[in-house]
Amino acid sequence: MTSITCFxxxxxxxxxxxxxxxxxxxAAPPHWIRVSSTHFSVVTDAGEKKGQATALRLEQMRxxxxxxxxxxxxNVPVPIESxxxxxxxxxxxxxxxxxxxxxxxxxxxxxxxxxxxLNLAVDDSWYAVAHDFAAALLNYNxxxxxxxxxxxxxxxxxxxxxxxxxxRIGDPPPSTTDPLSSQSWMPIPELFAVKAGNxxxxxxxxxxxxxxxxxxxxxxxxxxxxxxxxxxxxNTPIAQAIAQAYGMPAAQLDQAIKDYFHALAAPPTxxxxxxxxxxxxxxxxxxxxxxxxTPVTENExxxxxxxxxxxxxxxxxxxxxxxxxxxxxxAAAQVSTDNSIIxxxxxxxxxxxxxxxxxxxxLSAAMDLDEKDAWVRxxxxxxxxxxxxxxxxxxxxxxxxxxxxxxxxxxxPEFAEAYNMLGMARLQGGGANSAMEAIRAAIQLAPRNxxxxxxxxxxxxxxxxxxxxxxxxxxxxGSSDPQVAAAATRNFQDLPYLQKYGIPPQHxxxxxxxxxxxxxxxxxxxxxxxxxxxxxxxxxxPEDESEGQTDQPPQQPAVDKRPPKFLKGxxxxxxxxxxxxxxxxxxAGGKTLHLRTEDYKSLLLIGPDQFSCDWKNLxxxxxxxxxxxxxxxxxxxxxxx
Numbered sequence: 001m002t003s004i005t006c007f008x009x010x011x012x013x014x015x016x017x018x019x020x021x022x023x024x025x026x027a028a029p030p031h032w033i034r035v036s037s038t039h040f041s042v043v044t045d046a047g048e049k050k051g052q053a054t055a056l057r058l059e060q061m062r063x064x065x066x067x068x069x070x071x072x073x074x075n076v077p078v079p080i081e082s083x084x085x086x087x088x089x090x091x092x093x094x095x096x097x098x099x100x101x102x103x104x105x106x107x108x109x110x111x112x113x114x115x116x117x118l119n120l121a122v123d124d125s126w127y128a129v130a131h132d133f134a135a136a137l138l139n140y141n142x143x144x145x146x147x148x149x150x151x152x153x154x155x156x157x158x159x160x161x162x163x164x165x166x167x168r169i170g171d172p173p174p175s176t177t178d179p180l181s182s183q184s185w186m187p188i189p190e191l192f193a194v195k196a197g198n199x200x201x202x203x204x205x206x207x208x209x210x211x212x213x214x215x216x217x218x219x220x221x222x223x224x225x226x227x228x229x230x231x232x233x234x235n236t237p238i239a240q241a242i243a244q245a246y247g248m249p250a251a252q253l254d255q256a257i258k259d260y261f262h263a264l265a266a267p268p269t270x271x272x273x274x275x276x277x278x279x280x281x282x283x284x285x286x287x288x289x290x291x292x293x294t295p296v297t298e299n300e301x302x303x304x305x306x307x308x309x310x311x312x313x314x315x316x317x318x319x320x321x322x323x324x325x326x327x328x329x330x331a332a333a334q335v336s337t338d339n340s341i342i343x344x345x346x347x348x349x350x351x352x353x354x355x356x357x358x359x360x361x362x363l364s365a366a367m368d369l370d371e372k373d374a375w376v377r378x379x380x381x382x383x384x385x386x387x388x389x390x391x392x393x394x395x396x397x398x399x400x401x402x403x404x405x406x407x408x409x410x411x412x413p414e415f416a417e418a419y420n421m422l423g424m425a426r427l428q429g430g431g432a433n434s435a436m437e438a439i440r441a442a443i444q445l446a447p448r449n450x451x452x453x454x455x456x457x458x459x460x461x462x463x464x465x466x467x468x469x470x471x472x473x474x475x476x477x478g479s480s481d482p483q484v485a486a487a488a489t490r491n492f493q494d495l496p497y498l499q500k501y502g503i504p505p506q507h508x509x510x511x512x513x514x515x516x517x518x519x520x521x522x523x524x525x526x527x528x529x530x531x532x533x534x535x536x537x538x539x540x541x542p543e544d545e546s547e548g549q550t551d552q553p554p555q556q557p558a559v560d561k562r563p564p565k566f567l568k569g570x571x572x573x574x575x576x577x578x579x580x581x582x583x584x585x586x587x588a589g590g591k592t593l594h595l596r597t598e599d600y601k602s603l604l605l606i607g608p609d610q611f612s613c614d615w616k617n618l619x620x621x622x623x624x625x626x627x628x629x630x631x632x633x634x635x636x637x638x639x640x641x
Contacts, residue, residue, distance in 0.1 A: 227245035381421055405421055566623055584596075
């Protein structure tokens with residue numbers, strides 16, 4: 001080797017080393033990421049590929065559920081947050097445990113959201129959540145039924161098998177057929193008569209699965225809908241309803257289902273599938289599946305997992321301590337590691353203890369960190385709603401509460417509880433018609449929530465729709481929820497008094513010490529709006545009146561009895577020439593109104609921070625009362641985006 005060759009090689013090696021030294025180090029991939037698909041968001045530390053695979057399986061389960069129920073659109077009235085954890089140890093520290101162990105997958109239902117937890121150290125761990133996931137979707141998308149239907153459908157769904165291209169469905173869940181082979185059967189009328197909340201035995205679960213398998217295989221869901229209409233709406237006895245809906249006596253249906261079970265136990269067909277089992281193309285394949293991936297910081301991931309642990313009673317004290325430790329660590333760090341998730345989670349915990357003062361402090365801190373966090377807005381509104389429920393239905397900070405709920409619904413348009421709270425806030429603001437609109441949206445999204453029906457009855461009463469209110473209350477008196485039944489009974493008994501005098505009677509249990517109209521300090525968010533006052537005040541009940549005077553109206557303050565009306569249209573112009581009086585020109589449906597407010601600075605606004613005399617040609621919603629010194633008096637104004 002010549003000296004020149006050696007020199008060139010040494011030079012090339014030196015240049016290569018210099019180039020490597022000068023090149024920037026490639027950033028390590030984030031430990032935590034969020035993989036988002038059309039309907040799901042998966043937070044994971046197992047890498048993008050496994051995060052995408054998890055999101056695909058969840059989308060497939062959702063689509064298969066819709067096909068089984070013949071639904072083109074599914075309601076999911078609470079957000080679902082999913083976590084796919086690479087470490088079995090970290091999963092075990094988060095998921096609930098029974099007998100010292102945790103299932104490989106967990107579905108946690110909550111009033112504000114649902115959580116899916118998956119242990120990716122176990123293959124196909126999503127199978128473990130299929131039953132509870134189906135039960136939740138059924139609860140959101142099917143009218144009230146009997147327990148056998150819900151359990152049977154969830155068990156049937158739980159046995160699906162998925163891969164990237166096809167779905168196999170109809171296999172029995174593990175151990176389901178054992179009780180059917182070895183024990184005496186419950187007659188079908190007896191199975192259908194099992195009440196919600198009763199202990200569900202293995203025999204009940206097995207028979208429920210078999211009945212659902214039979215109904216789906218024979219396309220009898222429509223007849224089943226007729227059966228539930230007869231039993232639940234017309235009070236038809238179960239045996240008679242079976243005969244009318246299915247076209248056969250209960251004993252004949254019982255025998256048909258037993259014969260079907262024996263057919264399922266036959267050997268597999270030559271095609272390879274056992275009887276009653278079918279394989280279909282997947283409605284969501286890997287080829288047509290798309291996701292987006294965003295990084296999640298270590299601190300955010302830790303806070304999100306602690307937020308989940310708060311929902312598990314046995315883990316809640318530990319989760320609170322972890323979150324409080326994060327706050328202290330962030331305060332001590334030179335580079336802040338604080339985030340809104342920590343404070344909104346602590347606020348949720350404080351609300352469970354009804355410590356609304358500390359909850360408001362946490363939410364104020366969360367707002368300072370991220371005013372765009374929709375959960376912070378939701379919890380601000382929820383806290384006011386709960387305070388109002390204990391304060392005679394008077395919600396503090398009404399205008400801000402409605403504004404926060406509109407922001408939440410822009411973020412998640414299917415949030416049923418946000419619609420219902422918005423409806424009740426509108427009702428306090430004097431808008432019975434707009435309240436009914438919002439509450440009906442909540443009912444459409446969550447048809448089994450009877451509390452929403454009770455709130456709709458209150459809106460009917462406020463709008464003087466007496467027949468509609470009476471019919472709905474009679475229906476709710478028979479509710480399986482004792483609180484709903486008791487409230488419906490009381491409201492129904494109060495209807496004649498309310499209809500005669502325009503105000504409900506006061507009951508002894510209604511008496512409570514006077515409370516401040518706004519006990520909760522608001523976090524800074526611009527010019528504060530005045531809170532609307534209650535339209536009426538309680539009065540003594542007829543029993544408190546002296547004899548012979550029961551037909552006289554009770555003493556009460558002067559009340560504007562004009563019914564509020566709701567309109568959706570456009571704000572054309574504002575005339576403030578006689579300030580503080582303002583005349584608002586409003587157009588809707590070919591009709592133009594000139595509506596008056598005596599003091600535009602006190603007008604209840606939803607959306608803007610303060611009133612402007614320069615508003616022109618803006619989409620808006622209003623509550624108003626006809627007549628007065630112009631076409632009407634405006635009660636509230638909501639500007640649309």
